[in-house]
Amino acid sequence: MIVLMHQRDGTVHDGIRTSRFSLKGCIDCHAVKGADGKPVTIASGDHFCRTCHDYAAVRIDCFECHASRPESAGASAGSASFPGREHDGAALAQYLRSVGR
Amino acid sequence: MSCGSKCATGCAGGTGRGCAGAGRDRIDEERRSFMRGAAASVMSLGAGVTLYAFDADPAAAREPGEKVTAKNRWGLLIDVSKCADGCSKCVTACQDENGWRDTGHPETDAQWIRTLTVKNPNNGATFSLPMMCQHCANPPCVDVCPTGASFKRADGIVLVDKHTCIGCRYCMMACPYKARSFIHEPLQDQKPYAPRGKGTVESCTLCVHRVDSGRIPACVEACNDTAGGAMLFGDLNDPSSEIAKRVTALRTTRIRADLGTDPGVYYRNI
Numbered sequence: 389m390i391v392l393m394h395q396r397d398g399t400v401h402d403g404i405r406t407s408r409f410s411l412k413g414c415i416d417c418h419a420v421k422g423a424d425g426k427p428v429t430i431a432s433g434d435h436f437c438r439t440c441h442d443y444a445a446v447r448i449d450c451f452e453c454h455a456s457r458p459e460s461a462g463a464s465a466g467s468a469s470f471p472g473r474e475h476d477g478a479a480l481a482q483y484l485r486s487v488g489r
Numbered sequence: 490m491s492c493g494s495k496c497a498t499g500c501a502g503g504t505g506r507g508c509a510g511a512g513r514d515r516i517d518e519e520r521r522s523f524m525r526g527a528a529a530s531v532m533s534l535g536a537g538v539t540l541y542a543f544d545a546d547p548a549a550a551r552e553p554g555e556k557v558t559a560k561n562r563w564g565l566l567i568d569v570s571k572c573a574d575g576c577s578k579c580v581t582a583c584q585d586e587n588g589w590r591d592t593g594h595p596e597t598d599a600q601w602i603r604t605l606t607v608k609n610p611n612n613g614a615t616f617s618l619p620m621m622c623q624h625c626a627n628p629p630c631v632d633v634c635p636t637g638a639s640f641k642r643a644d645g646i647v648l649v650d651k652h653t654c655i656g657c658r659y660c661m662m663a664c665p666y667k668a669r670s671f672i673h674e675p676l677q678d679q680k681p682y683a684p685r686g687k688g689t690v691e692s693c694t695l696c697v698h699r700v701d702s703g704r705i706p707a708c709v710e711a712c713n714d715t716a717g718g719a720m721l722f723g724d725l726n727d728p729s730s731e732i733a734k735r736v737t738a739l740r741t742t743r744i745r746a747d748l749g750t751d752p753g754v755y756y757r758n759i
């Protein structure tokens with residue numbers, strides 16, 4: 389998050405749009421497929437960002453403005469779905485390993 | 490002149506800002522020659538349709554990963570005589586590109602670009618023109634913003650950093666062109682390159698995501714491809730660019746130039 393904060397200023401104010409500086413880049417790779425085969429939005433508990441933040445009971449507002457899934461549907465979405473709804477740390481770690489490429 | 494409800498020409502602005510006009514960054518000759526590769530070519534399609542295409546990327550002089558600089562000042566030249574009555578191709582293109590749309594609530598819907606029909610009350614003559622953020626060099630919206638969210642990029646593009654915007658809407662009041670909108674409702678499925686959300690103010694970004702990758706704004710592209718070719722985008726700071734040459738050689742108008750905002754959008758045949 390600290391890295392993202394720094395990079396967002398580089399993007400918004402200085403126009404640096406290499407993928408190293410792009411939240412869009414994060415979202416494109418870390419997309420997770422839902423039951424319908426399309427990448428899920430932040431509304432789903434399987435969303436890559438939400439899994440950790442739910443675990444830590446932190447509500448993020450990034451996606452009130454930012455798109456929470458890639459525009460081209462199914463681009464590179466992983467198929468994993470998050471099993472540990474009971475806030476199981478080990479299940480979370482395993483899930484992140486499966487989608488965090 | 491008088492016009493519809495969202496007209497820029499009738500508004501005195503009330504910004505209390507003097508006609509400063511100073512503070513423009515000086516461009517030295519060395520920097521200018523650096524930009525000379527970006528000349529535009531003119532292609533005629535017959536039947537009075539003329540296309541202006543950049544044969545070098547407008548932003549090609551900047552390496553990816555390099556910061557924007559005051560070397561460039563992006564601007565538009567809009568020839569109003571080529572705007573057909575009722576044409577709104579530029580508006581639709583902007584909506585498609587940036588993901589805003591009419592939801593049937595004109596009082597609160599976001600509006601990045603709109604067409605105005607202007608009427609001369611003396612003789613009833615009317616014409617249409619597109620109106621959007623004028624990307625002022627002395628932007629009143631930036632002056633009044635209490636948080637620093639409203640800012641002018643080094644290359645002249647005026648933006649809102651929505652991470653910092655508190656939605657106070659001072660900038661909307663300060664803008665003499667009524668160019669800004671406030672988002673009232675939660676949004677879903679925004680365009681990945683055009684983040685926008687409830688509680689923040691937004692306006693035309695000059696398609697900054699396109700400009701940063703060497704492309705031209707969506708409205709200009711649509712007007713060139715499917716309408717009268719009224720809009721020209723380019724670098725006002727580069728004397729060899731088509732837009733700079735035309736702005737120097739032709740009679741152009743900037744709306745409410747008397748306010749000293751030094752807009753980056755020039756109009757012809759107003």
Ligand code: SF4
Nearest residue numbers: 622623625628630664
């Ligand atoms: S037109 Fe309005 S929003 Fe755009 S830079 Fe000028 S004052 Fe700011």
Ligand code: SF4
Nearest residue numbers: 634654655657658660
């Ligand atoms: S609404 Fe946002 S951008 Fe506009 S003046 Fe207030 S804080 Fe600044």
